[in-house]
Amino acid sequence: ATDQGKGAKATGCPVDHSRLSPTGCPVSANAAAFDPFTGPYQQDPPSSLRWSRDEEPVFYSPKLGYWVVTRYEDVKAVFRDNITFSPANALEKITPFGDEANAVLAKYDYAMDRTLVNEDEPAHMPRRRALMEPFTPPALAHHEPMVRRLVREHVDRFINNGRAELVDEMLYEVPLTVALHFLGVPEEDHETLRRYSVAHTLNTWGRPAPEEQVAIAENVGKFWQYAGKILDKMREDPSGPGWMQYGIRLQPEMPDIITDSYLHSMMMAGIVAAHETTALAATNAIKLLLEHRTLWEEICDDPNLIPNTVEECLRFSGSIIAWRRVATKDTKIGDVEIPKGGKLLIVNTSANHDERFFDNPDELDIRRENASDHLSFGYGAHQCMGKNLARMEIQIFLEELTTRLPHLELVPDQEFTYLPNTSFRGPQQLWVQWDPAKNPERTNPEILDRKLKIKIGQPSKRSITRTMTVRDIARETDDIVRITLADVHGRPLPKWSPGSHVDLELGDLSRQYSLCGDPDDRSAYQIAVLKDPESRGGSRFVHENLRVGSTLQMRGPRNHFKLDPDAPRYLFVAGGIGITPILAMADHARREGKEYEFHYCGSSRGAMAMLDRVVRDHGDRLVLHVSDEGTRLDVASLLAEPREDTKVYACGPQRLLDALADATTHWPEESLRVEHFSSDLGELDPEKEHAFDLKLADSGITVRVAPDQTVLAALRAANIDVPSDCEEGLCGTCEVGVVSGEIDHRDMVLTKSERALNNKLMTCCSRACGDTLTLEL
Ligand code: HEM
Ligand code: FES
Numbered sequence: 001a002t003d004q005g006k007g008a009k010a011t012g013c014p015v016d017h018s019r020l021s022p023t024g025c026p027v028s029a030n031a032a033a034f035d036p037f038t039g040p041y042q043q044d045p046p047s048s049l050r051w052s053r054d055e056e057p058v059f060y061s062p063k064l065g066y067w068v069v070t071r072y073e074d075v076k077a078v079f080r081d082n083i084t085f086s087p088a089n090a091l092e093k094i095t096p097f098g099d100e101a102n103a104v105l106a107k108y109d110y111a112m113d114r115t116l117v118n119e120d121e122p123a124h125m126p127r128r129r130a131l132m133e134p135f136t137p138p139a140l141a142h143h144e145p146m147v148r149r150l151v152r153e154h155v156d157r158f159i160n161n162g163r164a165e166l167v168d169e170m171l172y173e174v175p176l177t178v179a180l181h182f183l184g185v186p187e188e189d190h191e192t193l194r195r196y197s198v199a200h201t202l203n204t205w206g207r208p209a210p211e212e213q214v215a216i217a218e219n220v221g222k223f224w225q226y227a228g229k230i231l232d233k234m235r236e237d238p239s240g241p242g243w244m245q246y247g248i249r250l251q252p253e254m255p256d257i258i259t260d261s262y263l264h265s266m267m268m269a270g271i272v273a274a275h276e277t278t279a280l281a282a283t284n285a286i287k288l289l290l291e292h293r294t295l296w297e298e299i300c301d302d303p304n305l306i307p308n309t310v311e312e313c314l315r316f317s318g319s320i321i322a323w324r325r326v327a328t329k330d331t332k333i334g335d336v337e338i339p340k341g342g343k344l345l346i347v348n349t350s351a352n353h354d355e356r357f358f359d360n361p362d363e364l365d366i367r368r369e370n371a372s373d374h375l376s377f378g379y380g381a382h383q384c385m386g387k388n389l390a391r392m393e394i395q396i397f398l399e400e401l402t403t404r405l406p407h408l409e410l411v412p413d414q415e416f417t418y419l420p421n422t423s424f425r426g427p428q429q430l431w432v433q434w435d436p437a438k439n440p441e442r443t444n445p446e447i448l449d450r451k452l453k454i455k456i457g458q459p460s461k462r463s464i465t466r467t468m469t470v471r472d473i474a475r476e477t478d479d480i481v482r483i484t485l486a487d488v489h490g491r492p493l494p495k496w497s498p499g500s501h502v503d504l505e506l507g508d509l510s511r512q513y514s515l516c517g518d519p520d521d522r523s524a525y526q527i528a529v530l531k532d533p534e535s536r537g538g539s540r541f542v543h544e545n546l547r548v549g550s551t552l553q554m555r556g557p558r559n560h561f562k563l564d565p566d567a568p569r570y571l572f573v574a575g576g577i578g579i580t581p582i583l584a585m586a587d588h589a590r591r592e593g594k595e596y597e598f599h600y601c602g603s604s605r606g607a608m609a610m611l612d613r614v615v616r617d618h619g620d621r622l623v624l625h626v627s628d629e630g631t632r633l634d635v636a637s638l639l640a641e642p643r644e645d646t647k648v649y650a651c652g653p654q655r656l657l658d659a660l661a662d663a664t665t666h667w668p669e670e671s672l673r674v675e676h677f678s679s680d681l682g683e684l685d686p687e688k689e690h691a692f693d694l695k696l697a698d699s700g701i702t703v704r705v706a707p708d709q710t711v712l713a714a715l716r717a718a719n720i721d722v723p724s725d726c727e728e729g730l731c732g733t734c735e736v737g738v739v740s741g742e743i744d745h746r747d748m749v750l751t752k753s754e755r756a757l758n759n760k761l762m763t764c765c766s767r768a769c770g771d772t773l774t775l776e777l
Contacts, residue, residue, distance in 0.1 A: 031059035034068065036322070036345070036422045037207045045321050045425065046353035047362075053354055058336040064094075064422075066324075066343045067336075070350040072357035072375070074333050078325055078346050079379035080698050083121060085325035087382055089343055090118040091204055091269065092324070094422055101213035108221025113261040115269045117382060125381065125700045126257050130250055134182075134243045135385045136717055137456040140392060142241075144454055146181060147393055150174045151400045159404060159439060163411070166286060166430045172279045175393055179274035182389060183267070184242010185230055193271060196223035198419075200272050205421035227267035244270070278390045280319035280426025281376075282397050287430055288313050289398075290410045292364050294489065299366065300406040302467060302553065303399055303452055307459030310394045311371035316364050318376030321349035321425045345422060348375040367464045367494075372721060380698045388456050388719065399452050404441060407434045457716050461725040461733060465505075466493075468554045470546055471524055476609040479531045480577065481543065484517070484524050488551055492522040498584040499561035499649075499675070502527070505553040507545070511538035514581035514651070514675070515557060516610070519588070525557075528609050530577040560730045560748075561675045563588065567647040569595040573633070573660060575652020576602055579609055581675055582651050586618055595645075601625040601633045601652065639663040642671070651675045670751050681729030681746050681765040684708055692768040696720065696777045697739055711763040711773075720777055722763055729765035736761055737776030742769040 030051050035041065040048035049070045052059060057071040069075055078085045091112075097105070114120075116128055133139060154170040164170075176193065180186075199219030202208050208216055231248075234240065238248040244267060251258045289296040289309070299305050327342040338344070352374045353361040365371075377384035384390070401408060411431035418425060440447050455463070472484035487493055501514045502525065517526030529542045546552075563570070563585055570589050574582035579600060589596040598621045602608035605626055614622060625633040639648070639660070648671055650660050657674050664672045686708035694703045694711065705714040712734055715722050725733035729747035738761050745755045747762035754760065761773065 027060055027062055028056055031056060031068075032062055034059070034061045035063050037420045042418055042420060045347065045349045049347060049350040050353075053350060053356075058333045058338075061345070064345065066345040067333075067338055069333060069344055069346045070354075071334075072351040072354035075346045075348055075351035075375055076379050078333065078344060079323075079375065079382070082124075082325075082381045084328055084331050085344060086120050086328050087118050087325055088114070088120055089324050089326045091115075092118075093203060094205055094324075095207040097203075097213050097217065098210050100210070101217040104214055104217035105221055108225055110221050110224045111261070111264075112224065112268065113265040115262060115266045116385070117269070117273065121381075121700070123257070126254075127262070128381070128385070129701060130254060130257055131243070131247055132385065132719065134246050135388065135719055137388060137719075138717070140388055140456050143178070143182065143389065144392060144396075144456075147174070147178055147396050148400070150177055151396050155400055155404055159441075160436045162436045163431070163433045166432055167279070167283055167428065171283050171286070171397070171430070174397075175278040175282065176271075176275045178278070178389070178393060179271055182243055182274055182386075183270050184234065184240045184245045185267075185271075186233075192226070193223075195219055196226070197272055197276055199223065200268070201276060201419065201421060201424050205423040207420060223268055224264075227271075228264055231264055231267050274386050274389070276424060277319050277384075277386075278393050280424060281314060281390060282394045283426040283430050284317040284319060285310065285313035285394055285398065286401065286432075287410070287416070287427060288317055288364060290408065290432065293409075295364060295366050296402070296408075297406075298467075298489075299398060300402040302465055303402065304463055304465050304553075305366055306395050306398050306402075307391070307455060308368070308371055308464050309366040309398065310391055311374065311459060312364060312366050312368050313394070314376045315352045315358070315368070315371050315374035317425075318349055318352065318374065319426050320376060320378075320423055322347040322423050323378060324423075348378070349425070351375050367466065369461055369464065370723070372458045372723065381700045383699070385719065387721075391458075392454055392456055395454055403447055403450060404439065405434055406440065407438050408432050409434065457719075458721040458723065460727070461723060462503075462555060462727075465553045465555050467551055468504075468525075470548050470550045470552075473546065473548060476528060477607050479607065480528055480609040481531075482516075482526060482528045482609070483542070483546065484526050485552075485554065486524045490523075493525060494557060495519065495522070496525075496557040497559050498563055498588040499581050500557040500559040500584075501561075501581070502554050502556040502558075505555075506538050506541040509538050509541065510555075514561075514584070516580040516583050519584065528577060528580050530609075558725065558731055560726070561649075561651075561673065563649065564647050564673075568645040569643070569647075570597075571638075571646050571648045572596060572598045573648065573650040573652070573656070574598075574600045575650075575656040576607070577609065578650070578652030578656075578675070579614070580651070582649065583610060583614060585649055586614075586621070590618065590621075596621055598622045599625060599633055599638070601656065602627070604628040635659040635663045639667065642667040644668055646671065648672045649674075669753070676730050676748050681748065682710060682727045684710065689767065692770065693772045694768075694777075695772060695774040697774055698777055705767070710765065711761065711767065715763060715777070722777070724764055727764045729762055732762065734763040736763055739774040739776060741773035743767075743773065744769045 052070040057074055058067060058069050061068050069078055116124060151174055154174055158164040158169050196219050199216045200223060203216050203220045234245055234248055238245045247258050247263055299309055322345050325344045325346060327338045327340055329340050331338050355361050377387040411433050414431050416427040467488040468485040469488045470483060471486045474482045476482050496515055496519050501512045503510050503512050513527035515525050516528055529539055531543045532539045561581055572582045572586050586596060586598050598618050600614055605611060625631050650657055660672055689707035691704060691706050694705060699720060703714050703718045705711055712722055712724055722736060723733050725731045732749040738759050743758055743761050744767040746765045749762055
């Protein structure tokens with residue numbers, strides 16, 4: 001350690017070794033060897049830092065002169081606190097230029113100033129707020145047809161060739177053109193801009209040799225001058241629709257916030273922010289999916305999966321893999337002391353592969369429910385403003401390619417090369433091939449008319465679907481069938497817990513059914529469906545249309561009806577088809593050796609599904625109530641004596657549930673739990689609501705919630721991501737932490753005592769009692 005200490009000091013280590021560690025140098029061998037420009041970090045950045053995530057999640061790299069942060073929670077915490085960890089160095093040259101290159105820059109009056117991404121408070125937030133509107137989902141919707149047209153035109157150019165280098169032929173140019181459209185720059189000089197952008201990346205994040213620096217500086221200088229010229233042209237007529245014109249128009253109102261220097265610098269930085277990030281992310285995504293062929297085929301079959309696939313690809317292999325901050329005071333990350341002025345490399349790709357946060361992080365799972373919690377767009381006050389434009393572009397690339405070239409494959413044995421730099425990552429070339437004779441549009445030109453509706457923003461969990469096939473249909477009673485469903489490709493299904501349900505797409509309808517089979521059986525799910533004479537179509541569809549071998553789309557499983565594992569005793573009450581979740585619960589209680597009592601009610605034995613199995617498995621705990629045998633359940637006497645140790649779980653007709661609710665009013669709070677498949681909690685009557693403000697503690701903005709708007713909708717309109725699923729107050733997915741302000745709880749998720757804590761809000765339905773809520777967002 002002492003030798004390393006000397007070595008580290010020789011390279012200019014800023015850490016006072018004698019003070020930090022009595023045993024000598026605090027820099028471990030791994031940390032000393034870390035070099036982001038060569039070797040393992042270039043090959044596979046997240047794996048190359050696994051040692052760090054496991055052993056030394058914050059370490060000082062003497063070669064780089066930076067503290068490197070690699071775990072999810074730490075990276076997020078650094079992003080979250082932009083006061084302690086200033087972004088001022090985000091675009092600083094990671095390798096300083098020599099005198100000759102600096103002289104070249106001076107020749108071009110190069111004066112790149114802070115823009116947004118590297119601006120400190122209090123200057124940053126007013127500017128971000130002022131300039132956000134063009135990035136919001138309604139404003140971005142206007143760009144969708146342009147993006148789609150561009151992608152189509154590019155595919156048209158190569159679709160009959162059988163072979164293409166996608167970066168050159170599409171993935172580089174389309175995001176550049178989109179970026180220029182978005183910024184409002186006339187569509188000219190693409191080639192020049194392209195050369196300039198590469199120079200800018202290497203200038204900022206690369207390690208060019210001294211002789212290369214001069215050439216790079218020439219291009220950076222020219223880029224700067226060119227940006228100035230475009231800006232001058234725009235100022236002559238700032239009426240255009242672009243983001244830059246939007247800023248120019250605001251300038252007279254707020255000259256201190258939108259300065260000349262800002263506009264010139266943003267003109268240049270904006271192209272890089274919007275262009276390369278997206279081009280590289282799209283390249284990474286297509287490469288990844290073609291390397292995982294079955295996943296590619298799945299999105300070809302079911303384009304609904306594309307939005308979540310985009311998030312998973314951004315997580316797995318984002319285009320910005322590390323970002324920078326600098327400590328403004330002596331501070332700590334975990335238990336590592338960071339001195340004031342300490343520079344940080346926060347490796348978001350490592351965070352995205354942290355198993356402390358993501359299950360099986362090295363598996364590409366396009367149905368991963370928390371995929372969009374990745375940190376590839378950063379987090380908090382500086383989180384990428386263009387994230388929804390980028391998401392839209394990558395979605396459209398995938399939609400168009402999977403529709404028109406589902407038979408696309410990677411050219412085998414190609415080598416992927418990456419521009420050596422710390423932060424921007426994506427292969428420089430991506431060769432693909434296919435048999436043009438098999439292009440679907442040759443035989444089926446209608447596929448070109450397929451209209452997919454892009455949902456701008458973070459995908460809802462409801463968009464995560466799975467194609468299932470009907471493996472078996474068994475008749476339980478005259479009116480009830482038990483259906484066994486399996487993944488169409490035979491893949492293992494997600495685990496589920498008692499009380500879970502799935503959503504099935506049945507024709508034009510979506511219906512929910514509780515699972516009732518064996519939760520340990522990952523090969524199949526079972527549901528039971530009653531033929532309901534009052535059916536609005538769901539149960540009729542199941543009974544009349546489904547056959548063994550039919551396929552259908554499934555979402556879930558989800559559990560809004562969870563068993564409390566800590567309850568000492570359970571009382572289960574099932575009425576009719578309500579047996580399905582209750583049976584799964586009772587099975588679980590039996591397996592776990594819990595105390596339970598099981599009441600099953602029906603009109604006649606012949607109408608009671610799975611009766612034989614219920615009797616067989618739960619005989620000693622079971623009480624049957626059969627109306628035509630005169631043994632109808634007497635709810636009042638069953639529940640006459642309140643019991644502290646017992647939780648009552650019930651599913652069945654509304655009459656039964658109402659009777660149970662009446663009969664448990666003298667029981668301890670929340671003794672009775674019932675299944676809710678749907679509710680109208682997400683619906684609002686604007687007449688009865690008031691508007692209020694949300695103060696967002698992490699993002700530094702205030703969002704107004706209108707009377708006809710949910711908190712979730714208001715947050716999304718302000719470009720704040722919040723996951724959601726049911727959007728009806730049933731599932732708890734949209735929960736956010738509340739710092740202050742009184743909550744008007746309207747969900748079915750929180751218990752009374754949880755509500756009383758006033759620290760969690762279900763954004764899809766709950767609101768503010770007063771004028772303001774401060775949220776942990
Ligand atoms: C900021 C990533 C696309 C505009 C950022 C940051 C990251 C990032 C990591 C810094 C976040 C932080 O400090 O917390 C990406 C990725 C993209 C992408 C991976 C594509 C996949 C875009 C696009 C645009 C854009 C298309 C513009 C149209 C911006 C702006 C900021 C930013 C303006 C600065 C925000 C601020 O500091 O307030 N982006 N970006 N980005 N990005 Fe993106
Ligand atoms: Fe399900 Fe809000 S999204 S409770």
